[in-house]
Amino acid sequence: MDIHVAxxxxxxxxxxxxxxxxxxxxxxxxxxxxxVSSVVPADAEVxxxxxxxxxxxAGNRLTVVQAHGTASPADARETERVVAGLGWAxxxxxGLFYEADGTDVDSVERTIGEGxxxxxxxxxxxxxxxxxxxxxxxxxxxxxxxxxxxxxxGESEPIA
Numbered sequence: 001m002d003i004h005v006a007x008x009x010x011x012x013x014x015x016x017x018x019x020x021x022x023x024x025x026x027x028x029x030x031x032x033x034x035x036v037s038s039v040v041p042a043d044a045e046v047x048x049x050x051x052x053x054x055x056x057x058a059g060n061r062l063t064v065v066q067a068h069g070t071a072s073p074a075d076a077r078e079t080e081r082v083v084a085g086l087g088w089a090x091x092x093x094x095g096l097f098y099e100a101d102g103t104d105v106d107s108v109e110r111t112i113g114e115g116x117x118x119x120x121x122x123x124x125x126x127x128x129x130x131x132x133x134x135x136x137x138x139x140x141x142x143x144x145x146x147x148x149x150x151x152x153x154g155e156s157e158p159i160a
Contacts, residue, residue: 001044005086006052007149009137015070018146022068022135027051028150031062032159038065038119040095044153046088048133052152060156068148069101076139079103085134086149087112089120089127096120096127097151105136 008025012018023029040046055062067084075082084101085108098115102108112132120127135147 001041001154003040003044003046003151003153004052005046005048005088005133005149005151006050007084007133007135007147009135009145009147011137011140011143011145013143015072015144015146018070018144019068019148022146022148023150026148026150028062028152030058031055031060031156033064033066033150034061036063036065036153038097040088040090040097042093046090046095046131046151048131052150055152056156059159061159062156063153064150065097065099066148066150067099067101068146070144070146071139072144073141076141076145079139081105081136082139082145082147083108083134083136084147084149085109085112085132086151087116087130087132088151089116089130091126091128093125099149101147105134108134
């Protein structure tokens with residue numbers, strides 16, 4: 001199974017509209033996202049992509065791990081950025097995802113690294129590769145700002 005990791009950012013008049021537009025930027029806006037915790041199946045290959053490929057018909061269910069952050073226009077007076085990040089550690093067997101969000105790129109990246117290290121310590125698995133994908137956008141006093149990073153597991157499936 002391929003797991004596609006895509007990122008997006010956007011601005012819109014409401015928090016939900018900004019989130020939806022950020023998903024559109026990643027080409028993942030037409031699915032019903034079903035979040036799972038953090039484990040990468042042993043047979044999966046994680047691929048970072050500019051935008052997710054077509055993963056099936058609109059309205060289908062799509063299993064994901066996602067990081068997302070949203071800043072309101074009022075937040076823009078206190079913070080300059082919204083950041084979402086997703087990291088993963090893989091090896092010859094199962095792997096892990098770890099997601100974080102915040103207002104500082106370095107802090108989000110550090111949190112991801114600490115989370116992956118802690119998750120690895122809890123398991124008797126071998127990890128030989130680690131990657132991080134971040135999405136960051138400047139906040140605006142005129143609109144909500146959203147950033148997302150989504151790992152989409154395989155193809156979408158019908159809901160019913």
